[in-house]
Amino acid sequence: MALISKGRIKGLDLKKEFRIRSMKPYSSFASPLAESLADKECFPYDSVPNFPVSTVPGHRGQLVFGLLDGVPVMCMQGRFHYYEGYPICKCAMPIRVMKMVGINYLIATNAAGGLNEKYKVGDIMIIKDHVNFLGFAGVNPLRGPNDERFGPRFPAVSRAYDAKLRAAAMRIGKEMGIGHQIQEGVYTCLGGPSFETVAELAAMKILGIDAVGMSTTYEVIVACHSGMTVFAFSLITNKCVTTYDEEVMPNHEEVIQTGKENEEVLKAFVSRIVQHITQNS
Numbered sequence: 001m002a003l004i005s006k007g008r009i010k011g012l013d014l015k016k017e018f019r020i021r022s023m024k025p026y027s028s029f030a031s032p033l034a035e036s037l038a039d040k041e042c043f044p045y046d047s048v049p050n051f052p053v054s055t056v057p058g059h060r061g062q063l064v065f066g067l068l069d070g071v072p073v074m075c076m077q078g079r080f081h082y083y084e085g086y087p088i089c090k091c092a093m094p095i096r097v098m099k100m101v102g103i104n105y106l107i108a109t110n111a112a113g114g115l116n117e118k119y120k121v122g123d124i125m126i127i128k129d130h131v132n133f134l135g136f137a138g139v140n141p142l143r144g145p146n147d148e149r150f151g152p153r154f155p156a157v158s159r160a161y162d163a164k165l166r167a168a169a170m171r172i173g174k175e176m177g178i179g180h181q182i183q184e185g186v187y188t189c190l191g192g193p194s195f196e197t198v199a200e201l202a203a204m205k206i207l208g209i210d211a212v213g214m215s216t217t218y219e220v221i222v223a224c225h226s227g228m229t230v231f232a233f234s235l236i237t238n239k240c241v242t243t244y245d246e247e248v249m250p251n252h253e254e255v256i257q258t259g260k261e262n263e264e265v266l267k268a269f270v271s272r273i274v275q276h277i278t279q280n281s
């Protein structure tokens with residue numbers, strides 16, 4: 001989800017480049033947060049020229065524009081993952097569309113497995129940093145010719161996750177009475193779609209990783225490259241299976257179920273962070 005503000009990127013014309021005028025407003029299904037927006041306009045991904053289409057069960061496929069408690073926002077219902085078969089730059093393309101429509105703040109959320117033993121299912125982990133395993137193998141969304149209109153060839157990402165917003169989110173969590181559920185940690189993105197092996201998780205623990213997923217880092221890199229301010233968090237939807245004798249295996253159903261159970265609290269959390277951003281920017 002992202003906040004729309006003035007100041008579209010110079011030299012880029014969204015209407016011209018994406019023929020946005022040809023997109024038909026559409027509304028059928030929606031996640032509760034996007035559903036709760038006022039004055040919504042929805043655009044299914046397959047109506048946007050050159051846009052990828054989400055193939056993951058539980059991941060919807062439309063862009064939703066509207067007002068969240070009076071603040072103009074753009075939501076993605078359904079994101080793109082490398083394991084779906086798209087090049088990584090295409091997975092991150094919606095972030096560039098956001099930049100082009102004048103967005104300067106990105107709030108990225110994901111479902112992740114809790115590797116840190118202190119984490120419980122249902123915890124919210126504010127992301128303070130990431131380990132981009134895909135990038136270790138050269139799978140970086142900025143690979144290829146650099147488009148200078150968005151940002152520099154070699155962007156720094158060492159402060160990708162805004163420290164002030166992280167602190168504010170921590171405060172907001174406490175004010176909401178969910179302080180005990182809020183964590184702060186390091187997220188990693190794996191290629192997926194297979195979940196991790198026990199040995200892989202043991203290695204990741206040594207690296208200081210707290211939560212494991214298959215998204216977000218490539219979106220954050222692209223947002224950071226184009227100068228957007230980023231806040232991101234993981235909902236810990238399951239505990240990582242770190243021994244060979246656990247009865248339950250990692251599964252997507254548990255991920256979906258935990259997401260559903262926490263919809264309302266996440267919606268309120270995001271809404272309050274959005275209010276904080278508008279009051280402080």
Ligand SMILES: O=P(O)(O)O[C@H]1O[C@H](CO)[C@@H](O)[C@H]1O
Pocket residue numbers: 056079081109110111112192213214215216251252255
């Ligand atoms: O990161 P998001 O898109 O929230 O989803 C996470 O949940 C799915 C696995 O259950 C994977 O797609 C993983 O990345």
